[in-house]
Amino acid sequence: AxxxxxxxxxxxxxxxxxxxxxxxxxxxxxxxxxxxxxxxxxxxxxxxxxxxxxxxxxxxxxxxxxxxxxxxxxxxxxxxxxxxxxxxxxxxTIREDLDVELDLDALRLREPDHDRLRALYLELEFTSLAKAVPASAPAPAADAPVVSYTTVDTLQSLARMVARARKARHIAVDTETILEPGSPNKVDALRSVLVGISVATAPGEAYYLPLRHRRYEPEQGDLLAGGAVPADDADRAPTDAHQKVSEGDETTAAADAAEGTVDAGGPPAAAAKKKPAKKKAAAPAAAPASIAARILAEGVPPVRNLPDIASPEMAPLRALLEDPAVRKTAQNAKYDVLALRRAGVTLRGLDFDTMLASYVLDPGRRSHALDVLALEFVDHQMTSYEELCGRGRAQLPFDVVPVGAARDYSCEDADVTLRLRAVFEPQLETHELSALLRDVEVPLVDVLAEMEWNGIAIDVEWFRSLKERFERERKRVEQEIYAEAGEEFNINSNPQLRTILFEKL
Missing domain, CATH: 1.10.150.20 (5' to 3' exonuclease, C-terminal subdomain)
Structure with missing residues (x-):
């Protein structure tokens, strides 16, 4: 242009x-x-x-x-x-004497073979292109799991979930967090606030435990379509525990803000209604782009959390997470270990990390992100954080996402993680890599988490003096350059530097 x-x-x-x-x-x-x-x-x-x-x-x-x-x-x-x-x-010279048959019909644009195209994109790790390929109608599979995601927001339902988890062969755990205000990083488990936990107990079966959701209070003039996030969250960056790059999901029943059980095969979310313009001259407000914003535009649903995870009432959950006999799976487990530790819980029993399993199986692949693995190995397109919360200034912090939408998003993480374990375990056995993952990579998670938790001590005054010494040295060298050139100029300017070096000197 x-x-x-x-x-x-x-x-x-x-x-x-x-x-x-x-x-x-x-x-x-x-x-x-x-x-x-x-x-x-x-x-x-x-x-x-x-x-x-x-x-x-x-x-x-x-x-x-x-x-x-x-x-x-x-x-x-x-x-x-x-x-x-x-x-x-x-x-x-372009050859014009070749015997080439012109078949115009063969040159017509045709509908591509979407299955082959998608497989090729996945093989070449063109993830964004693979997601854009329309999914063909899936063949009915007898072993396809019926997806059921449940909100656990009472102590009675918590007790049932814990009992169910203890009977499972192994479970998958996922944390959802937000950053403390003022954090310099977009993703930082050590500055995270635990908002919710999801636990998958079987393929298609997962539970979401809301811990710190809050009612959305829009700022004046915020229409949820493109306005700023609430002032007290303006500096909070989204911190999904597994840094999903860009995920999408056909099973999200996010418009169902009511708490309880949700089936992926239910009706699609209703389209959000546009708010009427207050003035005739004003342009109509754009429809909210994110799942959470569309739900909130219909009316802010009530929020009900479980007690604080450190409270006596939550002892059964803490016991489950800290029980080494309960085998646990996670994606990028180090983040979950640190996020839970910051909330006062020591995660034990971790025996599988799908991100590490992917790395052990294929160290050369470009991405081991959950959405990429889901698309390739279980043919599932996940919901991305941006689809749930929005982008840029319109992005909502996770703690104001309606619990129903947060449940579907977080339970999907745990569910897909559990399903990936079922895919990766036989591959690890076939390639005789199970011992490497079990005896080296997974135990190293706790070691690295401990190192990150303890951090390192630095001599702040010494580093401050180092900065000052570097500044003095830089100024000294600049003066030498100006003296050699016979004039002062912008050393960082390539055109000015070129003039000095090749025309003057």
């Missing part, structure tokens, strides 16, 4: 190219084209090539009259590299 377009035809090509259109191949034969490995004639540049072509015409005539060329350098170059010039012309 920033480049000025100009039509080039036979009428004005000579003015634009410097040679007639019919002699462009002869010009290129002389100057060559490094991008296409056309050698050209060494020593002949753009200006000389144009002069030769305009005076003698085609390359063949130039070579016939090479003895009459007055300039010594191009004459000797052509005498020495005549064969190279002929080869170069052959390389830049």
């Amino acid at each position: 920033s480049v000025e377009e100009q039509w080039v035809g036979v009428e004005n090509a000579t003015e634009r190219l410097g040679v007639p259109p019919a002699l462009v191949t002869d010009y290129l034969a002389l100057v060559g084209d490094a991008s296409d490995n056309v050698p050209g004639v060494p020593g002949i540049g753009d200006k000389t090539a144009r002069e030769l072509v305009n005076e003698y015409g085609p390359l063949e005539r130039i070579l016939e009259n090479v003895a009459s060329i007055t300039k010594k350098r191009p004459r000797e170059a052509l005498e020495q590299h005549a064969d190279q010039a002929r080869l170069s012309k052959q390389l830049v």
Whole structure:
């Protein structure tokens, strides 16, 4: 868009190219084209090539009259590299004598084979393109799990969930957090506030435990369509525990803000209603883009949390998470370990990390993110954080996301993590990598988490003095440069530096 377009035809090509259109191949034969490995004639540049072509015409005539060329350098170059010039012309000339059958019908744009295209994109790790490929109608599978995600917001339902989890062969755990205000990083478990926990007990079966959700209180003028986040959350960045890059999901029943059990096969979320403009002259407000914003636009649902995780009433949950006999799975487990530790819970019993399993199986792949693994290994497109909460200034912090929508998002994480374990375990056994994951990689999670938790001590005064020493040294070197150049200039400016180095000095 920033480049000025100009039509080039036979009428004005000579003015634009410097040679007639019919002699462009002869010009290129002389100057060559490094991008296409056309050698050209060494020593002949753009200006000389144009002069030769305009005076003698085609390359063949130039070579016939090479003895009459007055300039010594191009004459000797052509005498020495005549064969190279002929080869170069052959390389830049489009062949028009090939027997090619023109089948216009075969050139018509057709609907691609979406399954093959998606498989190719996944093989090449073109994740964004793979997500954009329309999904074909899935064949009915007898073993496809019926998805059921449940909100656990009472002590009675918590007791039932804990009992169910203790009977499971293994469970998957996922944490949802927000950042403390003022945190310098977008993702930081050590500055996180635990908002909720999801636990998957079987494929398609997961539970969400809301701990610190709050009622959304919009700022004046905030229409949930593109306004700023609440003032007290303006500096909170989204901190999904597993840093899902960009995920999407067809099973999200996010419009169902009521707490309880949700089936993925239910009706789609209703379209959000637009708020009427207060003034006739005002343009209608854009429909909220995110799942959470659409629900909130219909009315802020009530919020009910479980007691604080450190309270006596939550002892059964803490006991479950800290019980080493309950085998646990996570994606990027180190984050969950630190987030739970910050909330006063020591996660024990971790024996599988799907991110680490993916790395052990294929260290060379570009991404081990949960949404990428889900798309490739369980053919499932997940809901992204941006789809749930929005983007930019319109992004809502996770703690104001309606519990029903948060449940679907977080339970999906835990559910997919559990399903990935079922995929990766046989592969690890086949490649004899189970011991590496079990005995080296997973135990290292606690070691790294402990190191991150303890941090390192630095001598603040020494580093401050180092900064001052570097500043003094920089200024000294600058003065030496100015003295050598004979003037002061912007050293960081390439044009000014070029002038000093190549024109003045």
